[in-house]
Amino acid sequence: MHSEPLQQRSPAAEPAEELLPTEAAPLADAPASEAEPAVAAGGRAAPAAPARKLHPLVDLYIDRSPFEELERRIERNGPWDDWGLYRMAWEAEEARRIGDFRELQSLRLLPGLTPLPHQLDTALRVLYEMRGRAILADEVGLGKTIEAGLILKEYLVRGLVKRALILVPASLVLQWVRELSGKFGIPAVAQKKAYTWGSDIVVASIDTAKREPHRSLLLDGEFDMLIIDEAHKLKNKKTGNYQFVCDLRKKYCLLLTATPVQNDLSELYNLITLLKPGQLGGEGEFAANFVADRRVAKNEEQLQAALGQVMIRNRRSDGTLEFTKRMVANVPLQLSPEEQNLYEGVTRFVREHAQAERGDMASMLSLVTLQREVCSSRDAVFLTLINLSKKVAPDSPLHARVWELVEMIRSIKANTKAQKTMELLESIQDKAIVFTEYRATQDYLIRYFKEHGLNAVPYRGGMNRGKKDWMMDLFRRRAQVMVATEAGGEGINLQFCHHIVNFDLPWNPMRVEQRIGRVHRLGQTEDVRIFNLCTTGTIEEHIVHLLHEKINMFEMVIGELGEILERLEKEEPLERKLAKLVLEADDPGELRKRIDGLGDSLLEAGRQFAKERDR
């Protein structure tokens, strides 16, 4: 009997005959058994079966499990909870209550996050106009991850999402996990072992996910939210990735891509079909209504209207975003006679040696490195020469040649470039980050600055995360200068600094862009000044010429470069092309001509890109 347990325990005067006959047969209520409350299948929020209809359109679900617990405790005479905690449980519910269908709840939970207006707008539109299924197609660097994080957080807070699957390229898995937990307090887990799939919010590489045994596991489950980064990789509907994503059971879905159309309008159609089949009509209708040519749309206005219901594309040029200017200056300098001597020596050595090595691309490339290093510092080239001498037989003539060069290094007493940089930093009188390609140069510069009373902190790729954070902090608080060898990697935000000195330049323009991107990003309030040191009469001069004068990459819109290069680099990375040019050109005039040719093809790719983008 569950009806009268109160009296059984109470020491009150009323005797046990109080059992009321009217209560002998409780209505339709099941006995308070140990039966678990209905658990939602597959993580869905509502209990499995509705109790009844509340309205012709609305089912009512009832979960009274705390009451069943009360019955059990009465039967067992306790234990009873604390009155204070009981009231606090209510207070906690009150504090978390979702009072309104629309008002954004997540922001008051994220005091550390101030989204930019376009990010907030995007999140709101996805949540309330697009009903949680959208393509986020902002240009690179505008914060698609922030937008996706906001949307996911809002659904989590509202209890509309419990399980989420985030599929990204393998290289971005950890970055996503860090962003979600650091910026949004979302406990995302990077998929490593089979059991991690059981976590509520999993970030995984799409290539892992689509393979067995993971695949079946995921296809059996269902996800309140699916997020796919770099979604343009799903453009081809015949691929396994596409089919896999199509088969996943999902409620809300976000596809992130900076390049919704790369080659073909049908790519966009396929992406949208993943999200909302029929949004652009059937395949035939789409082709008939909207496609004039593979890359050319017709009925532009209708197409844009239909796209606008599922896709948001913020652009830098929209004007709502305030990027400060980039101001670029070349700082030409003349090597000292001893340095020039060394440069000539190394160049001769490289040429002769390259003849011998013809065909072996790897060692040819490392020869060009020697030449680049001389332009940076004698320390950099010294180390490489020593390593080289260790590789060749002691009796070979090469060995002697290498040591001749080392002797030349000994004769150099000062580093012209370092002196120039010192002057530059003194005139800047503000925080500046000096980038170099070489560890040896980095060490030398820090030593050199220190000798001249300037405090500089190092930053390099090999440091672990904690050390990197520490160095960034030192730079922010204590030091005027940071000398860095690495620009890539996430989480390096140096908006408090707006001077960049390129002590030497990478030959990969993307890496130059990454350097600048550390400083010139959303949140930078000052114009960014970039100084390129440039030793006249060396290959460095050619590179600066190509990147600065010819293609003007320093002032290029952030994000475009990568997409342009991707087109050009299909066969061979630019870096290699350049190295080949350097080795194959017979004289500086010839080299300049060839480099200009390369610049022209970059410019052409850029024009092509702009044309497609503006379509």
Place this chain on the structure above:
Amino acid sequence: MNPKQMQKFVLSYLQSTDCHILEKGPSHVTVKLSPAADRALTNRPYYWSFVDRTGAEPETMTFRWIFEPPGENSAPETPGLSPYMIGSTRVIQDYVYFGSGRLAQIFESVGQAGKNVMLFEEPPKGPGHPLGSQPYTAWLGANFKVGYECDMKREELYGMGISLATGIIDERFLEKLRDKRLTPKLPSNVHLLRNGLSLRKAMTQLENHLERKLRNADFGWAAEAEERRLDELARVGQYYEPMIERSATKEQAEALTARFNQRKEEIDWQYRPRVTLSVINCGIFHLPGIE
């Protein structure tokens, strides 16, 4: 919940769970957790099962909680606070603010630790009737959360109670309890009225009462959600139906139909309006009077 209320909330939690407060400032507290709080907050199931099995003296953790969000200057990705030592005790530092994982954990924990109560109101001080015994009525108090869900969601809370003697329902029961002095012990000179209602029936009546209220609410939101649902269904229909018709083979038609059905289920899952009624917590309250 503003920052001040939140701080008060956390401190009462520590008190209610018998934690040992080592030191306290205007915006921080250093606390050695009680075993109960440690179990709820430190995520150490293996340690606690070890303690339970071996009967070893538990060593609970010590925290310093700072009641503010991490400053603007510290990058959010960097763990800004490191542990420090007091004597031989390691103290772990945490920012506790509305939205922090720690507070969410405490919310979760009070939900578990404050589920069911059995309480008696203390009779007014001073000599009552020397021979007379005060009659007390048992009430079932239950707190409900109502969720209105479709592809969006909002919630309402109700703290109601029903007299087990008469079946009278008080919609503001929880509110009324707030000013009362309640104790887990039966006071002297008190007798409990007999119940006219089984607990089950009382609960059903409370639910029915609330349901009647909900039935009279505005269902415009549900009609709109239904419109969206039909709209989405029509869209996938006009995509898949012609494809299924045109399909060359039976297999192809079946595959397409399966996919079509999956899309329809997803739409249903996302848009179909529903209301969930769940009990947050509930208890038996013995209050003076005959009601």
